[in-house]
Amino acid sequence: MYGSAGAVRDVMTRTVVALGQDAGFKEIARTMKQWKVTALPVLEGEGRVVGVVSEADLLAKEEFRGSDPRGTDELGQLAGRDKAGAVTARELMSAPAVCVHEDATVAEAARIMARMRVKRLPVIDGEGRLRGIVSRCDLLDVFLRDDEDIAADVRRDVLDLLFPEEPSLTVEVRDGLVTLRGRVPDPALATIATRLARTVAGVVDVRSDLAATAPAP
Structure with missing residues (x-):
């Protein structure tokens, strides 16, 4: 099943919950809670991954509650304020998405996670279409x-x-x-x-x- 190096496709989760770019703030929050996930891929067209919405993106609205979401401050927190004023996945998502190809090795996926400081990666094919999701936990399965x-x-x-x-x-x-x-x-x-x-x-x-x-x- 694994062979040398082990491919991401062998350990990824194939059932993935994803969003369209027009998904609203509350829909995103409900989906995260329902599926117990901390981040969701955002898709366009025929399933191509264009971004990822995480809990941190949603929490900006709470962090900057009471302030002008279109303004800035002496700390230059413009990006956070932009997220605070966002109401759709298109506005909230981090783009381009950090992804991994389904043919990549488990080691390559682990390096991407460590370098980008993310806990999970959308898995894509050669056309950028979503094929699965791989998490830190999935990568550890290989040692079993x-x-x-x-x-x-x-x-x-x-x-x-x-x-x-x-x-x-x-x-x-x-x-x-x-x-x-x-x-x-x-x-x-x-x-x-x-x-x-x-x-x-x-x-x-x-x-x-x-x-x-x-x-x-």
Whole structure:
């Protein structure tokens, strides 16, 4: 299912609640509460993601309650005041939306979340159409894979690929920790094997006991 690196499409949630750009403030708030989500993708046309509305976007209205939403102040909080005066998804949303492609790896999705400081990402296809949603929790699911499945992937995608003539090499996985053992013809390939094994979905860490075969006298 996962293979090396693990694709976002394998862990994303496919049932997604989304909004049109004309959705009103109260409709957005009700939808968030009903579905227990903190952010919603905003769509146009044939399901293309154009933005995201979050709880923070809605809370600007409360933050600036009693002030002129069209004004500014000495702190230059113009963006927040704009959100305070917004009444539709089009006005409230953050755009362009921070998304991830369905073919991206789980690691790539995690890096985007960390860099952009978001908890979930709309998942899109090549045309920008919504295909799902992936959250931090979804990304952690990959570490629940069975050790046997991880070992099979490491054997197929790493050892058999790099060392097709060395069937005696072994891979052991315990709680996601991979140990590679055996003798290999080239020490440089042992280093590559360790790096590749770390890209297999569900791997927590890799220990290499691969040793180079002594050259013939």
